[in-house]
Amino acid sequence: MDHLPSSIEAILGRCLAHRRGRDSLLLTRASQSVSRQPSIVLVTSSLGPSGSSISPEHTPLGENTFPTISWKLPHGLEAMVSSYVIIIEDPDAPGPQPVVLGLYYGISPHKTKLVAKDFRPLVRIPQGQRGCGETPHLAGGFRYGINWGQNIWSGPRPILAHGEHRYFFQVIALKADLVTRLRNKPLTKDWLLRELKPNDVLAWGEWIGTCERRHGS
Numbered sequence: 001m002d003h004l005p006s007s008i009e010a011i012l013g014r015c016l017a018h019r020r021g022r023d024s025l026l027l028t029r030a031s032q033s034v035s036r037q038p039s040i041v042l043v044t045s046s047l048g049p050s051g052s053s054i055s056p057e058h059t060p061l062g063e064n065t066f067p068t069i070s071w072k073l074p075h076g077l078e079a080m081v082s083s084y085v086i087i088i089e090d091p092d093a094p095g096p097q098p099v100v101l102g103l104y105y106g107i108s109p110h111k112t113k114l115v116a117k118d119f120r121p122l123v124r125i126p127q128g129q130r131g132c133g134e135t136p137h138l139a140g141g142f143r144y145g146i147n148w149g150q151n152i153w154s155g156p157r158p159i160l161a162h163g164e165h166r167y168f169f170q171v172i173a174l175k176a177d178l179v180t181r182l183r184n185k186p187l188t189k190d191w192l193l194r195e196l197k198p199n200d201v202l203a204w205g206e207w208i209g210t211c212e213r214r215h216g217s
Helices: 006-015 189-195
Strands: 042-045 069-072 083-090 099-107 165-174 201-211
Touching: 042 165, 069 165, 083 189
Parallel strands: 042 201
Antiparallel strands: 042 069, 083 099, 083 165, 165 201
16 A cells, blocks of 8 residues: 555545454464463563554654564573574454564574664565575574565554554564474465474563554654
8 A cells, every 4th residue: 555645545544444453363373382371481672661652763654674672581491492483463454364574583592682783684685586495694693584575574554544553573482493494495474383383382472562654644
């Protein structure tokens, strides 16, 4: 809807206002390999407590930078982590599935904070050529998978006048590194839903940010 006149987008947003809240389809709710409740990963953000607004600089309306997030595990569990996966989803988008804004994997067990510079690409792949066997690395030492925009980070841009959207930054601590199991293919949410095993997951947690675009603002 990026190219629609704002008046038309706002009309569509109001018409679709009831289509939201697909929380049960988020990765951490839909996967049978993830416990039903957030367990022991505490996720925080520089933007404030969970439920805080995501500022424009982290959206396509600004610089579209990834917001700083950090997490920690209770003492004694750090040594059990092989890697982390982070997925950011919007369950309030009006489509049939939550929109994946970002998916990152192969994150070192010693890394418990991500900042904007970590997402600088070390391997550039032309637009539309993802999934051809080359897996891009990022400056933070991890990789990025497939999101809806076929890019590193698709910041929040909810439909105009559709109401407030929630963005779930889900951090999953794994007992195993997924990189070798992927055989050099980029990670997708569908792959995680299909291939993640119960004994792969040590813990998970989340931070929720919000964003709303109002007509005339």
